[in-house]
Amino acid sequence: MFLVEGNKTIKEIPLSRYKISEIFSVNPSELGIKEISTTEITPNELKKISFLQHPKDSVAVCELLEPVFSQDVPVQLILDGIQDPGNLGTIIRLADWFGIEQIICSEDTVDFYNPKVIQASMGSFLRVNINYQNIENYLQNSGAAIIGTDMDGENFYQFDFPEKFNLIFGNEGNGIRPNIEQLLTHKITIPRFGKSKSTESLNVSMAAGIILGQIFSEK
Amino acid sequence: MFLVEGNKTIKEIPLSRYKISEIFSVNPSELGIKEISTTEITPNELKKISFLQHPKDSVAVCELLEPVFSQDVPVQLILDGIQDPGNLGTIIRLADWFGIEQIICSEDTVDFYNPKVIQASMGSFLRVNINYQNIENYLQNSGAAIIGTDMDGENFYQFDFPEKFNLIFGNEGNGIRPNIEQLLTHKITIPRFGKSKSTESLNVSMAAGIILGQIFSEK
Structure with missing residues (x-):
């Protein structure tokens, strides 16, 4: 698994091939992703799980993927x-x-x-x-x-x-x-x-x- | 006053208009600046005065200068x-x-x-x-x-x-x-x-x- 932090990037994940397995958010309604298990946490809890000096709003736990390799790129x-x-x-x-x-x-x-x-x-x-x-x-x-x-x-x-x-x-x-x-x-x-x-x-x-x-x- | 850290940059200061007033170094002989008052300190002391996450070798205390302003630059x-x-x-x-x-x-x-x-x-x-x-x-x-x-x-x-x-x-x-x-x-x-x-x-x-x-x- 790996972590993605911040609503802005987390919102882009469902548009990509990556999958979120779980979200921890200080404000789940602001994030607005309904299909994925989301736990509301306090800013203090966020601080503990975040890797950022200034934690943002949410942390998404995502699944590691097999890399994609293109044989022929210019x-x-x-x-x-x-x-x-x-x-x-x-x-x-x-x-x-x-x-x-x-x-x-x-x-x-x-x-x-x-x-x-x-x-x-x-x-x-x-x-x-x-x-x-x-x-x-x-x-x-x-x-x-x-x-x-x-x-x-x-x-x-x-x-x-x-x-x-x-x-x-x-x-x-x-x-x-x-x-x-x-x-x-x-x-x-x-x-x-x-x-x-x-x-x-x-x-x-x-x-x-x-x-x-x-x-x-x-x- | 302001601080400059690291031997490499400190050695360049005498070539500029800036002036060093004092140096604290874990290895003054390696720095090799003889004309300026230099205090040998331990790595632990350096850690305390440094602003870097990974402190280098020396810290120079330098004098703030009046800015130079060029009227006509392309x-x-x-x-x-x-x-x-x-x-x-x-x-x-x-x-x-x-x-x-x-x-x-x-x-x-x-x-x-x-x-x-x-x-x-x-x-x-x-x-x-x-x-x-x-x-x-x-x-x-x-x-x-x-x-x-x-x-x-x-x-x-x-x-x-x-x-x-x-x-x-x-x-x-x-x-x-x-x-x-x-x-x-x-x-x-x-x-x-x-x-x-x-x-x-x-x-x-x-x-x-x-x-x-x-x-x-x-x-």
């Missing part, structure tokens, strides 16, 4: 060891925004059922396929281009994105692992316009947003 | 009531990345000296002018274009950004205030490519990153 994201739940949630949200159907995660990427990931995805996990598998094996058999971000890649503004590709993002601290880096068919870089060399490289989810923004400018 | 960001410290820090980091010299904040925008903002900016606050003022007055007297994001603005991919402009970002929940919205000379939108209407609009700092990414694609 653009998909491959995550190599993303650890921060906020980053994964944000990347799921970006995928949903840009209409990217599928994210494939290395087996050591943070679990997307982690309550912080679910929260950061703002309901977008309901609309994006998220798979965990050996991405090295997967990429070895992928016929599509494999594009990764790198400090010394080609300026992504000048890069001509192919019709079909895997876009790889690596771990927050260590980047893309060497065995995956070897499989890259292209390396791209977001150029830094500021002059200071002390400027930290962009956070991985921000880099993903900026790159996706650019890719879709051509569509 | 592109600047105007923040209308940003409340989340992480968002402000991320936007400062983006400004630094894209070489944007100045951010003007409404008086009710979160204080950039807030330890969470300083932390999220990853040292970038040292390299960007950040002012707080009445942005309505400021914009009324700005000769440059005033561009805001809006749900029904022009597709930003098709928008021709002028040479000189103010780019406005509004509050996380409420967007740009009506009195500021009235002053906009242009409204732009990041189009959503995903088909679901349930998809949440992008977080303000992500929107800022995607828009800046696009602006600089033309430079």
Whole structure:
């Protein structure tokens, strides 16, 4: 089972393939889902079961599902060891925004059922396929281009994105692992316009947003 | 006074206009700043004075400075009531990345000296002018274009950004205030490519990153 918090996202679950088994709510009438067993609780009880610093209105207990895997998607994201739940949630949200159907995660990427990931995805996990598998094996058999971000890649503004590709993002601290880096068919870089060399490289989810923004400018 | 945490950022302070008055460090020799009074402390003491969930190595107490204001910058960001410290820090980091010299904040925008903002900016606050003022007055007297994001603005991919402009970002929940919205000379939108209407609009700092990414694609 996994938890989804907040009426707004909970209301979207029945529109997805996920199933709610039980709801705990401080205000069931406001949530307005009648078909599912709902227990009214106090704000204090909510505080105890919530994973949020500032608990919302309701918590839904949902059933874990077998992941869906699409063999043939034009653009998909491959995550190599993303650890921060906020980053994964944000990347799921970006995928949903840009209409990217599928994210494939290395087996050591943070679990997307982690309550912080679910929260950061703002309901977008309901609309994006998220798979965990050996991405090295997967990429070895992928016929599509494999594009990764790198400090010394080609300026992504000048890069001509192919019709079909895997876009790889690596771990927050260590980047893309060497065995995956070897499989890259292209390396791209977001150029830094500021002059200071002390400027930290962009956070991985921000880099993903900026790159996706650019890719879709051509569509 | 305000606090800066972590050796990496603390080492950059002497290269900026900011001044450290005192350092507390679990390992002063690793920090290697000799000219400033440094007290060696235990990890437990660091835990007590740190604002971070996972305290780093050192904390520097720095002097608050009068803000610097540049009258004439080609592109600047105007923040209308940003409340989340992480968002402000991320936007400062983006400004630094894209070489944007100045951010003007409404008086009710979160204080950039807030330890969470300083932390999220990853040292970038040292390299960007950040002012707080009445942005309505400021914009009324700005000769440059005033561009805001809006749900029904022009597709930003098709928008021709002028040479000189103010780019406005509004509050996380409420967007740009009506009195500021009235002053906009242009409204732009990041189009959503995903088909679901349930998809949440992008977080303000992500929107800022995607828009800046696009602006600089033309430079």
